[in-house]
Amino acid sequence: xxxxxxQIRSDASVTESSPExxxxxxxxxxVRPERRxxxxxxxxxxxxVPPTRLDDYKSIVGQAEIDELKFLARDLKGKxxxxxxxxxxxxxxxxxxxxxxxxxxxxxxxxxxDVITGGNDFFEVTKAFxxxxxxxxxxxxxxxxxxxxxxxxxxxxxxxxNEDFIVIHDPQPAALISARQESQAHQRWVWRCxxxxxxxxxxxxxxxxxxxxxxxxxxxxxxSFARQLPIHQYMFYPxxxxxxxxxxxVDDDYVQQVCDExxxxxxxxxxxxxxxxxxxxxxxxxVQAFKQARKYVDCQLVLxxxxxxxxxxxxxxxxxxxxxxxxxxxxxxxxLPPWCALxxxxxxxxxxxxxxxxxxxxxxxxxxxxxxxxxxxxxxAVGGIPNQIIHKLTGxxxxxxxxxxxxxxxxxxxxxxxxxLGQNGHEHVKENFLMSTNVRRWLLLLRILQASGxx
Amino acid sequence: MTTTATAPNLxxxxxxxxxxxxxxxxxxxxxxxxxxxxEFLAALRDCPxxxxxxxxxxxxxxxxxxxxxxxxxxxxxxVSACNEPSLAEGLASVDVREFTSxxxxxxxxxxxxxxxxxxxxxxxxxxxxxxxxxxxxxxxVIPTSFVAGSLQEFAAGLRGVTVHCIHHHFxxxxxxxxxxxxxxxxxxYEDMGLTEAARQxxxxxxxxxxxxxxRNQIVRIVERALI
Numbered sequence: 001x002x003x004x005x006x007q008i009r010s011d012a013s014v015t016e017s018s019p020e021x022x023x024x025x026x027x028x029x030x031v032r033p034e035r036r037x038x039x040x041x042x043x044x045x046x047x048x049v050p051p052t053r054l055d056d057y058k059s060i061v062g063q064a065e066i067d068e069l070k071f072l073a074r075d076l077k078g079k080x081x082x083x084x085x086x087x088x089x090x091x092x093x094x095x096x097x098x099x100x101x102x103x104x105x106x107x108x109x110x111x112x113x114d115v116i117t118g119g120n121d122f123f124e125v126t127k128a129f130x131x132x133x134x135x136x137x138x139x140x141x142x143x144x145x146x147x148x149x150x151x152x153x154x155x156x157x158x159x160x161x162n163e164d165f166i167v168i169h170d171p172q173p174a175a176l177i178s179a180r181q182e183s184q185a186h187q188r189w190v191w192r193c194x195x196x197x198x199x200x201x202x203x204x205x206x207x208x209x210x211x212x213x214x215x216x217x218x219x220x221x222x223x224s225f226a227r228q229l230p231i232h233q234y235m236f237y238p239x240x241x242x243x244x245x246x247x248x249x250v251d252d253d254y255v256q257q258v259c260d261e262x263x264x265x266x267x268x269x270x271x272x273x274x275x276x277x278x279x280x281x282x283x284x285x286x287v288q289a290f291k292q293a294r295k296y297v298d299c300q301l302v303l304x305x306x307x308x309x310x311x312x313x314x315x316x317x318x319x320x321x322x323x324x325x326x327x328x329x330x331x332x333x334x335x336l337p338p339w340c341a342l343x344x345x346x347x348x349x350x351x352x353x354x355x356x357x358x359x360x361x362x363x364x365x366x367x368x369x370x371x372x373x374x375x376x377x378x379x380x381a382v383g384g385i386p387n388q389i390i391h392k393l394t395g396x397x398x399x400x401x402x403x404x405x406x407x408x409x410x411x412x413x414x415x416x417x418x419x420x421l422g423q424n425g426h427e428h429v430k431e432n433f434l435m436s437t438n439v440r441r442w443l444l445l446l447r448i449l450q451a452s453g454x455x
Numbered sequence: 456m457t458t459t460a461t462a463p464n465l466x467x468x469x470x471x472x473x474x475x476x477x478x479x480x481x482x483x484x485x486x487x488x489x490x491x492x493x494e495f496l497a498a499l500r501d502c503p504x505x506x507x508x509x510x511x512x513x514x515x516x517x518x519x520x521x522x523x524x525x526x527x528x529x530x531x532x533x534v535s536a537c538n539e540p541s542l543a544e545g546l547a548s549v550d551v552r553e554f555t556s557x558x559x560x561x562x563x564x565x566x567x568x569x570x571x572x573x574x575x576x577x578x579x580x581x582x583x584x585x586x587x588x589x590x591x592x593x594x595x596v597i598p599t600s601f602v603a604g605s606l607q608e609f610a611a612g613l614r615g616v617t618v619h620c621i622h623h624h625f626x627x628x629x630x631x632x633x634x635x636x637x638x639x640x641x642x643x644y645e646d647m648g649l650t651e652a653a654r655q656x657x658x659x660x661x662x663x664x665x666x667x668x669x670r671n672q673i674v675r676i677v678e679r680a681l682i
Contacts, residue, residue, distance in 0.1 A: 064477075064599060064617045071597050072479060223588030226484045235482040235590065386585065391535060393521055427520035444481040448593055 051102040052243050057436045060242050065436060072443035073107035076450065081111040082161065084176060085169035086126065088115045092238065092365065093169050093194055096438070099241050103439050109446065114159050116173045122151040126172040132201035133171060133208075140203040152176055163187070165446055168215075170194050177214045188449040191215040192236070196225045196362060196383060216449060221363050222384045234445060237387065238363045239438040240372060240429070245341035247372055250349060258346035262302075262334060269299040269412050272351040274344055274369075277305050277317040277335070280360040282380070285401045287324040287331065289357065292405035294330065297412045304334040304347050348373050353411050353418070357404050358382055368433045371395065371425030376418035378407045388433065394425040467606060469646040473638075475601040475612050477620035478627070480513060480592040487589035492537060493579040496568045498589055499529075504557040505591030511551050511560060512630070513592055516622040519666030526662060527551075528587075529564060536583040542571045550662065551626065555633045596623075606647060610677045613639075618666040625669065626661060639673060643680070652680040 058066050083101060085093050097113055104111040118126075125144045132138035152175035161179045167190045168176055177189055191212055197205070197220070205227070212218060213229060219236045220226040226233050240247050259266050271290060275281040283303055290301040303321065318335065325331045336343065348354060354370035354377045361383030368388060370377045377395040379385045389395035396407040411418040431437070487502045489495035499507075510528035518525045525531060526547035534543035545567045554560040572579050599620060601612035613621075624638035632641065636657060644653035655676045661669055 062617065064615065064620075067600060068477065068479060068597050068617075072595065220484065223484050223488075223590060224586065226588075228486060233484040235484055381585075390518075390521075390525070390531070393518075393525060424521055428518075431517060431520070440479060441481060444479055444593070444595060447595060448481065 049245065052099060052241065052435075054103055054106055054439075056243055057434075061430070061434065061436050069436065069439055069443065070107065072440065072447065073109060076443065076446050077108045079109055079165065079446070079450070080163035081109055081165040081167065081446065082163040083111065083113045083167050083169065084116060084159065084173050085113075086116050086118075086123075086172040096239070097169075099435055100438065100442065103435075104442065107443075109443075110163075112163065116151070116155045116176075117158070118151040118155075118172075121147050122172075129171050129204050129208075130195060132204040134196050135199045136201065138201050138204060140201075140207060145207060149175060152178070161187075165190065165449065167192055171208055174208055174211045177211050180214065188217075188452070189215045190217050190219060190445070190449070192219045193225070194221060194238070194362075196222070197227050198224050200227075216452070217445070219445070222387055225384075234441075236438065236441050236445075237433050238365055238368070238384070239433050239435050240365060240368045241435040242372065243435075246345050247369060248345070250342065250346055254342075255346045255350050258343050259350050262332060262347070264302060264332060264347075264350065265300060266350060269297065269352040270302060270350055271299050271353045271355060271408055271412075272302040272304060272347055273355045273357065274304045274348060274366050275356065275358070277314045277321065279313075279317055280358055281305075282357045282359045283317065283321045284324045285359070285404065286355055286357050287321060288401045289355075289404035289408060290331065291328070292401070293408035293412070296409050299330070299352070299408070299412060301331045302334065302347060302351070303331070304336060304344060306336050306338055306340075345369075345373075348375065351375055353378060353408060355404065355408070356380065356385070357398065357401075358385065361385055364388065367395075368429055371422075372429045372433075374422040374426040376411045376421045377425060378404055378411070388428065389425075390428075393421070394428045395421055467647060469604065469642070471646055473603040473609055473612070473642045473646070475599045475603070475616050475620055476623060477597050477599055477617060478594050478623045479597055479619075480509075480594045482509070483591050483593060485589045485591055489587040489589075490583055491580050492533075492539070492542075492568065492572060492583075495529075495532075495583075495587055496565065496572065498587075499561065499565050499568060502589045503591050504561070505593075506589040507557050507561045507564070508630075509590050509592045511549070511564075512627055515551065515626065515661070516619065516666070519618050519622065522665050522668075523663060532583070532585070532587045536585040536587065537578070537581070538584075539571070539575075539578060542568070542575075542578075545571065552629060552635070552661065555629050555635065557630065606649075606677065606681055609642075610674060610681065613670060613674050613677060618670060621666055621670050621673070625656075625673070643677075649680050652676050 054066055054069065081104065083097055085097060087094050101111050101113050125147045128138055152173060155173060156176055156179045164186065165188050168174060169192045174191060180189055213231060215231055217232045217234060218229060219234045221236065221238050223235060242248065256266065264270060273283065273286045277283060286303065293299065321333060325333065348370055354375045356364060356367045356379040358364060358380040359382060361380065363384030364379065367377055367379050367385055371388060371394065377389060378398055379389050379395060381397040381399055386397060389397050391397040398404045398407055485502060485506055487498040487506065489498050514528045527549065530543045530547035533539045533546055546564065549563055551560065599616055601616055603609035603612050628638040629635065640653040640656045643649040656673055659669055659672050
């Protein structure tokens with residue numbers, strides 16, 4: 001059987017397959033040019049989803065939780081806030097702000113979102129800073145400092161900072177703190193750092209630190225990402241939106257349809273890893289662990305990801321994965337376009353076990369997604385994953401291919417224990433990693449900052 | 456306490472109504488952290504009281520859905536990062552309900568770690584697999600829409616509130632009350648005269664069941680008192 005990823009590509013601009021084969025991607029390469037076929041679920045980008053409203057979460061977290069959020073917002077009514085980041089689309093921060101800003105506005109915390117501008121030179125420098133702050137080698141030149149400062153200064157002049165609360169996201173706009181004025185003593189500035197600063201390049205961190213120290217508070221995504229700073233540091237876990245395409249409930253008919261299209265047999269156990277084709281996610285290690293486990297238990301492996309078509313490194317990793325897979329008919333590789341959130345959702349829901357065998361990780365939102373769907377989850381003990389997976393209570397943490405293989409075998413052969421892990425994991429996400437919890441944290445922080453000043 | 460209830464509890468009017476509140480907490484990262492058990496002991500002695508509260512009382516709330524195997528963050532770290540199961544057992548056996556002040560609770564944790572390190576000096580400086588980061592929390596008390604002016608309304612409130620409200624009144628309360636009791640028992644005893652129900656609530660084991668189970672047990676006791 002040909003790997004599905006290749007079949008999907010060969011099928012990308014063609015017509016309907018023969019009726020007897022039309023339900024499986026495995027046979028999608030059979031084409032009849034004379035008839036247009038119906039596009040498969042992954043081929044058409046979905047229509048934009050309208051922003052969610054607070055009451056939409058009622059069915060998930062309950063009326064009492066919604067009431068609590070409204071109470072927390074009461075003292076902030078009429079206050080103004082500004083969020084500043086470096087991109088309006090793409091990436092987790094923009095995705096989160098797209099949901100958070102309307103919800104804060106709905107609760108009458110008037111929140112505005114500004115995106116900084118900059119040339120290629122600026123974003124090349126900040127990309128290098130981003131990598132260096134997460135531990136990569138980097139030689140910080142005076143030229144890079146000048147570019148960083150020049151673009152921050154241009155944005156400082158362009159953006160008005162009159163709100164009660166100013167929240168600057170990530171290092172790119174960190175120097176905007178220079179816009180703070182003594183005449184606005186009531187104003188509170190927060191630096192929200194979404195990246196891992198546990199072992200930063202010292203030169204870049206020492207360059208940024210004086211800016212960060214001028215804020216009133218900093219927020220990190222994990223305790224281990226924080227630095228020793230003279231300002232208060234808070235922990236906000238990243239979150240998922242339970243109403244998004246990626247996480248909302250989907251009916252089983254749709255799950256079946258997606259599995260049929262991708263040639264996945266739901267009558268056999270399905271082990272899935274969803275992630276970019278990136279060495280940090282160790283997809284080759286997942287293949288090795290799966291092959292070890294399958295000696296003892298019947299199962300299939302689905303590696304669903306993206307990024308191989310527009311990223312040379314991703315393409316190289318995909319090739320390594322294919323080499324490791326060989327002609328194994330039980331391993332299905334899916335290189336999906338970025339709009340396939342609903343299909344990923346269905347794949348996760350179809351899975352018996354979900355694996356995220358990362359060897360480096362930020363927070364690991366794919367783990368959060370898996371836990372939310374009540375799936376027994378096996379994941380590498382790196383980055384923010386141990387915040388989500390408490391070993392043997394909300395999932396299984398692993399440190400090696402052998403460990404991963406053992407946990408696959410164990411969970412597939414102990415379904416009651418696996419089910420309990422899945423249930424606990426779901427509750428853990430409901431408690432800590434949902435958008436509604438994120439809104440609660442923001443309201444609490446703004447209240448605390450307000451009480452600390454004269455707002 | 457002796458039982459004095461004679462009138463039908465269903466129609467009994469409390470001295471004052473019970474107002475159900477809850478609390479929201481924001482996690483703060485402190486300066487203390489530990490990579491070995493000796494560093495852990497030093498940090499346990501020096502950390503703010505808010506950290507002791509966070510890693511014992513609060514963590515029980517954060518993991519309210521786990522039925523077994525999780526007691527507090529200290530015990531979890533001792534076994535998962537330090538591989539010291541006997542220390543973990545000692546730390547896990549600390550029942551927060553036996554303490555009416557965080558200072559006493561801190562003393563108990565310090566004593567357990569000190570005793571362990573005296574007996575196992577070789578464990579003091581062995582690097583842990585993961586760092587323990589001391590956090591603390593800042594809290595805001597939030598009123599709910601539930602108020603009980605009768606036992607029936609009390610039972611309805613118990614069924615309707617979040618488990619965080621249950622934690623606030625049933626577990627955290629002793630730090631406010633400075634009593635080996637909880638808000639629910641105090642109200643049942645002082646305002647409703649239901650001594651036995653108040654006593655039964657204090658016998659619920661919060662470490663072997665989920666907070667949802669705790670709620671159900673409280674409701675059952677109150678419902679029995681209604682008859």
